[in-house]
Amino acid sequence: MIIPINHPIAQIKLSILRNKDTTPDLFRKSLEELSYLFVFYCFEKSEMDPITIYTPLEEATGHKLKEKHIVIPILRAGLGLLPAFTKLIPDIVVGIIGLSRDENTLKPTQYYANLPANLEDFVGIILEPMIATGGSINKAIEILLERKIHKIKVCSIIAFEKSIIELNENYPFVEFFVLSIDKTLNSKGYIVPGLGDAGDRTFGTLINSQIDIKK
Ligand code: URA
Numbered sequence: 001m002i003i004p005i006n007h008p009i010a011q012i013k014l015s016i017l018r019n020k021d022t023t024p025d026l027f028r029k030s031l032e033e034l035s036y037l038f039v040f041y042c043f044e045k046s047e048m049d050p051i052t053i054y055t056p057l058e059e060a061t062g063h064k065l066k067e068k069h070i071v072i073p074i075l076r077a078g079l080g081l082l083p084a085f086t087k088l089i090p091d092i093v094v095g096i097i098g099l100s101r102d103e104n105t106l107k108p109t110q111y112y113a114n115l116p117a118n119l120e121d122f123v124g125i126i127l128e129p130m131i132a133t134g135g136s137i138n139k140a141i142e143i144l145l146e147r148k149i150h151k152i153k154v155c156s157i158i159a160f161e162k163s164i165i166e167l168n169e170n171y172p173f174v175e176f177f178v179l180s181i182d183k184t185l186n187s188k189g190y191i192v193p194g195l196g197d198a199g200d201r202t203f204g205t206l207i208n209s210q211i212d213i214k215k
Helices: 008-016 024-044 077-081 082-090 135-148 160-171 197-202 210-214
Strands: 002-004 048-054 059-065 070-073 096-101 108-114 122-127 150-162 175-182
Touching: 008 024, 008 150, 008 175, 024 059, 024 077, 024 150, 024 197, 048 197, 070 077, 070 082, 070 135, 077 082, 077 122, 077 175, 077 197, 082 122, 108 135, 122 135, 135 150, 135 160
Parallel strands: 002 175, 070 096, 070 122, 122 150, 150 175
Antiparallel strands: 048 059, 096 108
16 A cells, blocks of 8 residues: 655655755754654554553553564664664564665665564564666565565655556555655656655765666
8 A cells, every 4th residue: 555645744855855956964953853753654553552651640641552563673774764763662573684786786785684583473564665677675575475474564755656556566464654656766766856866865975966767
């Protein structure tokens, strides 16, 4: 299921991320702020278990999440969306998946995965700011399914239209939260208009000019 995030605050942050003049510092800050919105959307329908707590006055009923969650940033751009998940849900488990993209074939190769064993009962939340060819998300979902995680959510800022439609058809049980669906992918695999290379913009490694990625 594709769940568009049209919240005005999210869209304002997206405009900052898209702007080529946004510095890495402001880019990181805006990604972190967006991570809070993703948490609210991802957990909006989560089931709760009641717990007994004591106020200074008397016994009361509190709540805790019914299910265990693992959040999985895909290296490296996914790290920018991690902060709110660990801050708001301190006992969330963090798994890491490293995928690199072959510049010619645009196909992903897994170079790292660190996920704990026994994840059967977990809800998996994948963090990948950009869904371009869809290869990375496809691979990440396959890794989670191999680990028997069947409740899967994906948090992305921008998705290429054709890829998100295909992913949604292939994995109808996955919830895809996205701020924007852009219509074009250029010959280098960049989403247009997009926001450029999310990893480079987050970590200040944008050595090559923006012109380069527009071709
Ligand atoms: N990855 C990015 O960071 N940006 C794109 O436009 C496509 C893939």
